[in-house]
Amino acid sequence: MLTKSELLRLRSLREKKHREELGLFVVEGEKVVAELLAAKFPFVELYATEGWEQKRVPAESAPPTLAARTIATSEMERISHFPTPSPVLAVGRIVREPLAPDDLRQGLTLALDRVQDAGNVGTLLRIADWFACDRVVLSPDCADLFHQKVINASMGSFAHVRTHTAELAPLLGSVRAHIPVLGCDLDGDDVHELSRLENAVVVIGSEGRGLSPGVAAQVTRRVSIPKFGRAESLNAAIAAAIVCDNLRRISRAPAS
Amino acid sequence: MLTKSELLRLRSLREKKHREELGLFVVEGEKVVAELLAAKFPFVELYATEGWEQKRVPAESAPPTLAARTIATSEMERISHFPTPSPVLAVGRIVREPLAPDDLRQGLTLALDRVQDAGNVGTLLRIADWFACDRVVLSPDCADLFHQKVINASMGSFAHVRTHTAELAPLLGSVRAHIPVLGCDLDGDDVHELSRLENAVVVIGSEGRGLSPGVAAQVTRRVSIPKFGRAESLNAAIAAAIVCDNLRRISRAPAS
Structure with missing residues (x-):
């Protein structure tokens, strides 16, 4: 179960101001999260509703470098930035590469x-x-x-x-x-x-x-x-x- | 002023079913209506709020083959298909050209x-x-x-x-x-x-x-x-x- 402060933190990432403050961003959607995991994108947190893990197509997925934390659908509804939440939500760190x-x-x-x-x-x-x-x-x-x-x-x-x-x-x-x-x-x-x-x-x-x-x-x-x-x-x-x-x-x- | 049946008819054109029944469709938005008028698109009805006519850029506009009927902003709000109505709404006839x-x-x-x-x-x-x-x-x-x-x-x-x-x-x-x-x-x-x-x-x-x-x-x-x-x-x-x-x-x- 997510604590209230976890819920608030994840919800707050809808806004650019909070993303910049925390240096974090959110990705939702089964397809895009699977693609980013396959590309070995270094997510730092992963939340999924029951059954998501099974639906991942193994060929498309990277080895599980990050375990998904299983949460209830009602919790996903609260942290999701979408009206219809996806079964998975990933959190990444904002990294800005320097450019000369x-x-x-x-x-x-x-x-x-x-x-x-x-x-x-x-x-x-x-x-x-x-x-x-x-x-x-x-x-x-x-x-x-x-x-x-x-x-x-x-x-x-x-x-x-x-x-x-x-x-x-x-x-x-x-x-x-x-x-x-x-x-x-x-x-x-x-x-x-x-x-x-x-x-x-x-x-x-x-x-x-x-x-x-x-x-x-x-x-x-x-x-x-x-x-x-x-x-x-x-x-x-x-x-x-x-x-x-x-x-x-x-x-x-x-x-x- | 628009009659109630005119209002209902114009609003009904949001749905494909009614567009097909009446053989009519709606275009809103100053820019696109101006472009279609400039291309001499044969609209059959034209509704505008006060002041729209003056804002048309003469070079872009065809000669007024169809006079705009001036309506109140409150009426435009009711017939518009958009949350923020544009100052002009045009009605065109659905024409389907045969294709051999x-x-x-x-x-x-x-x-x-x-x-x-x-x-x-x-x-x-x-x-x-x-x-x-x-x-x-x-x-x-x-x-x-x-x-x-x-x-x-x-x-x-x-x-x-x-x-x-x-x-x-x-x-x-x-x-x-x-x-x-x-x-x-x-x-x-x-x-x-x-x-x-x-x-x-x-x-x-x-x-x-x-x-x-x-x-x-x-x-x-x-x-x-x-x-x-x-x-x-x-x-x-x-x-x-x-x-x-x-x-x-x-x-x-x-x-x-």
């Missing part, structure tokens, strides 16, 4: 400039994972990385992708002399015609507002996805996916 | 197989619009095309894209001898290496469940988006966008 500007000079970086929709941020992590981006850097005004909606929308990619939070304008300013900083725009260079770029930063702005002025000023090359019809724009995640697909396609082609 | 199987032999068709999330269907319409797909065919178990969430997520592309609803398996069965029917899959041919296809059907399945078996059986060529990292999958709209971007890129390249 020089790190950006190696590999493909996806930089998110004030992408505030949590579902979009999660989808962008999944895209970064699919295309093996070396890191994702979020501006401090993006949706909180440790919000459940981000983690759920990432479908487990949350555990695969290296993420950092940083002010983008000074960070990009310090590397733009060394590697290309690509920004998506409506009248940039055709993304189909890019040359091979092994090391680059792709900056994705918020839908509707685009790149913030300070970040736009650090872009060294504006790229566009050719439009054939009449839609005004594509959403941020779709634009990011198309740019990454083209960069990876070009980097595989024989050097010309 | 031979129509699919010309141009690029996006076929949606049981895509049930309304936001995804709207996003797919926007992608079809961007890449100038000649038509979108929805299986009957897709999200309802006349659901507000679909129309809002399409960001005005609802008015640009030709849409049809049809059972996909027999439709594709009758054209597969004449044009390629591409289905996205995890172990198909590399989408980067496709040859030029001016006429094709791209079938997009539901996220999670993929293509239904009857539809999968009609696919003539399975295509895959190369994966470089570890994500299990990409979402349906993102996969569709990447396939369309590659098809359009290849169709622009000099014939080899």
Whole structure:
């Protein structure tokens, strides 16, 4: 049985303020918790209702490095952040890996400039994972990385992708002399015609507002996805996916 | 002032059953209504609260082919399908254009197989619009095309894209001898290496469940988006966008 203070603590993690205070975040949902366990995500607490352990697909699951504490369904209902609680709730520690500007000079970086929709941020992590981006850097005004909606929308990619939070304008300013900083725009260079770029930063702005002025000023090359019809724009995640697909396609082609 | 029966009728259009009975659907939201008016969408009724007319940006708006009926904010609150009503609500007639199987032999068709999330269907319409797909065919178990969430997520592309609803398996069965029917899959041919296809059907399945078996059986060529990292999958709209971007890129390249 959970004590009252345990209940309150777990419930409090719904709010970013409390997550930051305690340095902890919550993940719920059978599928996403199973995926994160399979990726050996270092959870620090695990709560499950009776029968959850049996439902785990063994092939998908890591060896039980952390035993689940069995709680009653009524308790799960009280600690869950969802209207319909899942049979499992995991608690992870918020870890923020340091980022040196020089790190950006190696590999493909996806930089998110004030992408505030949590579902979009999660989808962008999944895209970064699919295309093996070396890191994702979020501006401090993006949706909180440790919000459940981000983690759920990432479908487990949350555990695969290296993420950092940083002010983008000074960070990009310090590397733009060394590697290309690509920004998506409506009248940039055709993304189909890019040359091979092994090391680059792709900056994705918020839908509707685009790149913030300070970040736009650090872009060294504006790229566009050719439009054939009449839609005004594509959403941020779709634009990011198309740019990454083209960069990876070009980097595989024989050097010309 | 609206009569009680007008209020009830407008409110009833939240439900698909009533939309089908009356052959009408509702669009709300300043931006999307302005976009659809600019695209000369043939609305049949238009309701607005005081001051809306002045806020329309003239350049974006079609000449007023339909006068807005001014109603009180309290009335708008009652007819709106949203918790926070917009200053304008438009009513359109449900029109279903007939589709002959031979129509699919010309141009690029996006076929949606049981895509049930309304936001995804709207996003797919926007992608079809961007890449100038000649038509979108929805299986009957897709999200309802006349659901507000679909129309809002399409960001005005609802008015640009030709849409049809049809059972996909027999439709594709009758054209597969004449044009390629591409289905996205995890172990198909590399989408980067496709040859030029001016006429094709791209079938997009539901996220999670993929293509239904009857539809999968009609696919003539399975295509895959190369994966470089570890994500299990990409979402349906993102996969569709990447396939369309590659098809359009290849169709622009000099014939080899």
